[in-house]
Amino acid sequence: MAESGSKKGEDDEVPGRVKDNMCQPCLDKDKQTVADKFCSTCNEFQCNECSNVHNMLAILKNHKLVSVKEAAASVSFKMKALDLCDEHQRSFEFFCEDEKKLCCSSCAIVNHRKCHSVVEIKKIAGKITSPSPTLGEKLKKAKEAAEIVAKHIRSSKDQLAEDIKEIHVKIRQMRDEVMRMFDDLEDSVNKRAETLQRETLENLTKKHAQNEKHLADVTSCLETIESIFKNGTPVQKYIAEHKMESNVNALCRNIKEECQNLETVNISFHFDETLKLPPLPITEYVPGQLLLKSNRQEDVNSVNMTMKVTPVSAIGLKKTEDDIDDPLYSGIDFLPDGRLMAVDNTNEKCLVYNEKLEKVGSYQLSYKPLSVVVVSEEEVAITSANIEFLHVSKCNEIRSSRTCKVKTKYDSICLKDDRQFVVGTYDEPRPVRIVSLTGEERDFDVNFPDKTYPIGSSASIYIKSSDKVVITDRYEHTVYIFDIKTDTKFVVKDDQIQQPCGAAVGPSDTILVCCPTTDTIVQISQTGQILSSYKLDMTYPFRVCVSRDKSFLVVTNNCVGNMKMQKFKISC
Known part of the structure; x- marks a missing residue:
């Protein structure tokens, strides 16, 4: 079926070939059957099977059926509602030469009764033997324009496919370049982070040593006071208490200051808000900032x-x-x-x-x-x-x-x-x-x-x-x-x-x-x-x-x- 339909235009153009008239109701059902009769009232060719419906329904019995051969000279193809008035859905029977409009019987009476020249179409239809040159020229130009549009669309589709391929290629290239840059970035930042870690650890070690000394001093003072108050005379106890008071106060102040200044040290890396990729080695331009952040320990200060x-x-x-x-x-x-x-x-x-x-x-x-x-x-x-x-x-x-x-x-x-x-x-x-x-x-x-x-x-x-x-x-x-x-x-x-x-x-x-x-x-x-x-x-x-x-x-x-x-x- 599909193959036959696709070659229809070619078959029609073979010289000397007589075109068969096909049954229209069958064609509407996607079935190709050669017509045997023509109904002038239905204005369509029908096969014997389809035309038999005229004998079954009373409303169709007045329709005039003739053989295909009898109708071949005068039959027209199915108009697909071209011959119907849009306003009244009735067949066109007249043509108003004043307004150059097709008219059904209702149009002629209602809309064109004052016009001077309203003639029956069947009286003037025989004068037209071929489409007017103007109409044919318009259709030809429209066809050429449509072919240009179709060609442009096909070209656009092809170009779109090429553009998509190019995007994939560019992204892969950029990905490879970025990966190389990030490898360099990782090496550079890791080296800097290790340096910060070493410097921070040195600082923490100093603070730890200082705290150990304060702890040792506190322990020593406690042992001295306990020994004197356990074994010393009242005079010795009095002298020791007043002698050590200033040292103990200074020691307490130092330890309290250390307690208040406790810090939690975090090292983190944050990229810049806009990551730029200049044509420079990543070690010369780091798209971010390495931060050494110190937060006070809230558990102590709170x-x-x-x-x-x-x-x-x-x-x-x-x-x-x-x-x-x-x-x-x-x-x-x-x-x-x-x-x-x-x-x-x-x-x-x-x-x-x-x-x-x-x-x-x-x-x-x-x-x-x-x-x-x-x-x-x-x-x-x-x-x-x-x-x-x-x-x-x-x-x-x-x-x-x-x-x-x-x-x-x-x-x-x-x-x-x-x-x-x-x-x-x-x-x-x-x-x-x-x-x-x-x-x-x-x-x-x-x-x-x-x-x-x-x-x-x-x-x-x-x-x-x-x-x-x-x-x-x-x-x-x-x-x-x-x-x-x-x-x-x-x-x-x-x-x-x-x-x-x-x-x-x-x-x-x-x-x-x-x-x-x-x-x-x-x-x-x-x-x-x-x-x-x-x-x-x-x-x-x-x-x-x-x-x-x-x-x-x-x-x-x-x-x-x-x-x-x-x-x-x-x-x-």
């Missing part, structure tokens, strides 16, 4: 960062006459002079408290505040639909200052520097952003968690001294500490950290986190070590803030019917 807190004062937060409901302090922060700013989300208020937690100022807002940060001695910023600025005078008078319109939904807020905030988001794909005091918003160049936090499920703070961002994840019971400079992070999970909510920067730039389900404040180092945990005399602690001099902290809770605010003195 003892000095552990926080102790002492209760100073506490107040109950009750509903007042002009309140809608029990207050919920969703944000608190210290003014530089020690006064406390608080925002009441439930009753849409901003309040000022003195150092004794006595309310000395109040201002009715027209929006629900979420968090507050002190910007300067007399200005605070509040997150809501936008960032609102208030002026707070020394006399505790509060007034609206300005509104900074933003596009992102912000909850927690803290200062990054004197021109920018670090703000925690909610219902946004970016958990933390930077906003200037004029409202310009941008992102950190850090891979934060790919997570959208609902409102109240996360808070963020910024540690200016080390350029770190802290994010609490309430329902994952996790605290994230991100180093902006190195794009690294610590993930803090611990049984003491349960539903972490509010956070603040504490003494020695440690991290303080409210944990509601355990009623505690947890202190965390910047490297994720739990330093201390303080049990609070309140249920469900919610927000925490620390004074500018790191000497006081205030905590508020979120417990309906038992709202409290407590102030603590910090000592280390």
Whole structure:
């Protein structure tokens, strides 16, 4: 079948050959059968088997069937709907010479009744014996253009295959060159690393010898003191104690200094951000940097960062006459002079408290505040639909200052520097952003968690001294500490950290986190070590803030019917 079809054009062109008329219904079924009859009503050739359907169906009995020979002179090929009107789906019977359009009977009556020359097609059809030269020329040009397109496509496919092969060749060549360069790099870096190791070991050996001497001196002093106090006279004991005191003090100072300066030495290699491959020996250009990094041993130094807190004062937060409901302090922060700013989300208020937690100022807002940060001695910023600025005078008078319109939904807020905030988001794909005091918003160049936090499920703070961002994840019971400079992070999970909510920067730039389900404040180092945990005399602690001099902290809770605010003195 396929072979016969492929040679059809060739067979048609053989001189003297008579072309057989094929049964059209059979051809529609991919079956080639020579036609025996022609139906002028169906306008198609049919074999005997297919034409018998005219005798079976009453609707077809009026069709006129003739033999193929009778129809050979007048039959037309199947028009494939070319002879049907697009609008009425009826056969074309007329031609409008005025508008040069084919018309069915409906078209002639409806659309061309005002035309002067609408003639029957069968009366003028005999005048056309061959396609018009214009139509044939157009088709010829179209065929030539199509052949050019086909040739171009074939050429493009061939060129594409060659390009792909060339890419493979180039990559293999580059791979071989890179491998040779990395072999040189490995030799060069290993030599430098061995040198650093030798120098570092020499330094550690010196420190070890010094420590051994101190240890021997301590042992000798202990033996001397024990001997004199065991066998000596009272006079000898008195003289020995006063004589050795200065030596013992100096020895203790030296050992304490060594203890505080303990270091963990790591050698690592980091490639440059963009690896360049210049036409130079790898030993002359190393695409990276060999770093000798020393980190203080935190297990020793963290003892000095552990926080102790002492209760100073506490107040109950009750509903007042002009309140809608029990207050919920969703944000608190210290003014530089020690006064406390608080925002009441439930009753849409901003309040000022003195150092004794006595309310000395109040201002009715027209929006629900979420968090507050002190910007300067007399200005605070509040997150809501936008960032609102208030002026707070020394006399505790509060007034609206300005509104900074933003596009992102912000909850927690803290200062990054004197021109920018670090703000925690909610219902946004970016958990933390930077906003200037004029409202310009941008992102950190850090891979934060790919997570959208609902409102109240996360808070963020910024540690200016080390350029770190802290994010609490309430329902994952996790605290994230991100180093902006190195794009690294610590993930803090611990049984003491349960539903972490509010956070603040504490003494020695440690991290303080409210944990509601355990009623505690947890202190965390910047490297994720739990330093201390303080049990609070309140249920469900919610927000925490620390004074500018790191000497006081205030905590508020979120417990309906038992709202409290407590102030603590910090000592280390």
